[in-house]
Amino acid sequence: MEPTGRDDGLVETVQQFVDLLERTFTLADLKRHLTDIVKDMGFQHFSMTHHVDLRNGNPGENVALTDYPEEFVETYLTNKMYTSDPVVLASCHKATGFRWSELGQIITIRGDSRQIFDLSTRAGLSDGYAVPVHLPGEANGACVFATATGHSLPQKRDFMAQLVGRYAFEGARRIIRKRDRVPKPGADPKLTTRQRDCVLLVARGYSNNEIAEELGIRPRTVEDYVEEARRRYGARNRTHLSMHAVFDGTFSLNDVLR
Amino acid sequence: MVLLVDADNRTANRPLVTDMHRDRKRIFIDRLGWDVPVHGDEERDEFDDADATYLIVEDDWRGHLGSVRLLSTERPHLLDTIFPSLCEDVPTGPDIREVSRLCFAPKCRGGEYRHVRDQLTTALVEYALLTGIRAYTLVAGMSVYSGVLSQGWRCTPLGLPRPMRGEELAAMLIRIEPETIERLRQAGTYVPQALKPVSRILVAA
Numbered sequence: 001m002e003p004t005g006r007d008d009g010l011v012e013t014v015q016q017f018v019d020l021l022e023r024t025f026t027l028a029d030l031k032r033h034l035t036d037i038v039k040d041m042g043f044q045h046f047s048m049t050h051h052v053d054l055r056n057g058n059p060g061e062n063v064a065l066t067d068y069p070e071e072f073v074e075t076y077l078t079n080k081m082y083t084s085d086p087v088v089l090a091s092c093h094k095a096t097g098f099r100w101s102e103l104g105q106i107i108t109i110r111g112d113s114r115q116i117f118d119l120s121t122r123a124g125l126s127d128g129y130a131v132p133v134h135l136p137g138e139a140n141g142a143c144v145f146a147t148a149t150g151h152s153l154p155q156k157r158d159f160m161a162q163l164v165g166r167y168a169f170e171g172a173r174r175i176i177r178k179r180d181r182v183p184k185p186g187a188d189p190k191l192t193t194r195q196r197d198c199v200l201l202v203a204r205g206y207s208n209n210e211i212a213e214e215l216g217i218r219p220r221t222v223e224d225y226v227e228e229a230r231r232r233y234g235a236r237n238r239t240h241l242s243m244h245a246v247f248d249g250t251f252s253l254n255d256v257l258r
Numbered sequence: 259m260v261l262l263v264d265a266d267n268r269t270a271n272r273p274l275v276t277d278m279h280r281d282r283k284r285i286f287i288d289r290l291g292w293d294v295p296v297h298g299d300e301e302r303d304e305f306d307d308a309d310a311t312y313l314i315v316e317d318d319w320r321g322h323l324g325s326v327r328l329l330s331t332e333r334p335h336l337l338d339t340i341f342p343s344l345c346e347d348v349p350t351g352p353d354i355r356e357v358s359r360l361c362f363a364p365k366c367r368g369g370e371y372r373h374v375r376d377q378l379t380t381a382l383v384e385y386a387l388l389t390g391i392r393a394y395t396l397v398a399g400m401s402v403y404s405g406v407l408s409q410g411w412r413c414t415p416l417g418l419p420r421p422m423r424g425e426e427l428a429a430m431l432i433r434i435e436p437e438t439i440e441r442l443r444q445a446g447t448y449v450p451q452a453l454k455p456v457s458r459i460l461v462a463a
Contacts, residue, residue: 162426
């Protein structure tokens with residue numbers, strides 16, 4: 001691969017887009033700017049989402065922005081097709097961008113993915129490039145750029161799409177954060193290190209005695225840590241406490257289930 | 259707390275620095291398989307010289323929890339020496355530092371990693387504001403790239419990603435401005451009093 005000198009102004013285009021994002025304060029404007037740059041790159045559509053259940057129409061803190069045809073979005077959400085969407089599934093396994101044509105190399109395409117392909121074809125989406133975005137303490141997400149039937153995937157735009165997808169995703173997070181004024185965890189961690197250690201083991205199904213053994217402290221101390229953590233979250237029980245800690249990113253599902 | 263370690267206090271903090279180099283070997287060589295120099299159980303390269311500065315998250319009991327290396331952009335550094343193809347005009351100057359070797363100790367557990375990351379972010383901003391640094395440059399793989407963007411500070415791409423050394427790497431510029439602290443606050447990544455006060459920072463400023 002030839003290393004330098006043939007960017008053809010692509011970096012400048014992304015830089016201008018990034019500058020524009022700095023002055024973008026609504027999702028409607030973001031959608032407009034994305035639509036423009038998506039066309040510049042040679043795609044026709046985009047879809048940018050955290051992979052969570054979006055059916056209730058109120059994604060809250062989660063990113064969900066697309067210009068896919070309405071028919072697609074409607075059917076996709078109603079039938080919960082994200083649970084079998086190979087692009088979503090593959091995004092969870094990849095750190096870097098990939099083309100839809102590479103899906104089979106990343107995951108095993110399941111039989112129930114068929115209906116997604118059919119739906120995409122009916123909606124006029126022929127091919128695409130996905131940029132996974134994995135941030136600790138958040139659901140996995142992706143920014144997907146798609147081509148319409150009759151258009152081929154733009155050549156040599158994968159790397160540009162990587163950047164546009166990542167900056168756009170961050171732009172969406174920033175807008176949503178401001179709009180909802182969601183107090184983010186992190187600035188003020190809810191639990192002390194020791195409490196978090198204990199709650200993580202609670203989430204893994206350990207008893208207080210087992211936690212005590214694992215951490216080399218007394219069961220009574222574990223009980224105090226867990227009770228204080230439960231109180232801080234206002235959680236009803238150990239399960240509720242674990243859910244709170246995962247939800248605010250104190251630890252991730254991966255930490256619990258690995 | 260994040261400790262600033264440079265030529266002046268490196269010897270005084272020898273155990274912590276050694277701990278950092280050992281964790282860097284565990285992460286970059288053992289876990290990520292980077293092709294970088296190793297000396298016994300420590301990872302260190304030609305840029306880990308007397309002029310390198312480090313921000314190190316230190317735990318009184320457990321030592322090194324995470325760190326970054328800061329290099330002057332007026333001397334040879336990663337972007338101009340190893341990765342010049344990632345950027346057409348490498349930003350250099352007395353008010354620009356390069357951030358590299360962002361490392362989280364394997365001993366970080368669960369969500370602790372996020373707190374360490376936020377402490378490093380805050381310390382980078384505080385250090386820059388105290389010493390007149392206006393920007394950091396950084397080369398990162400794609401998942402780290404998104405992680406850096408999500409910290410809330412203002413980033414600009416310096417070039418397109420390139421497949422290199424088994425990953426896709428890209429260079430970016432992180433701008434440090436008076437409002438950066440507020441941006442971190444809004445992103446939930448600001449950690450009050452992250453950087454341990456060291457009198458000579460103030461002298462240098």
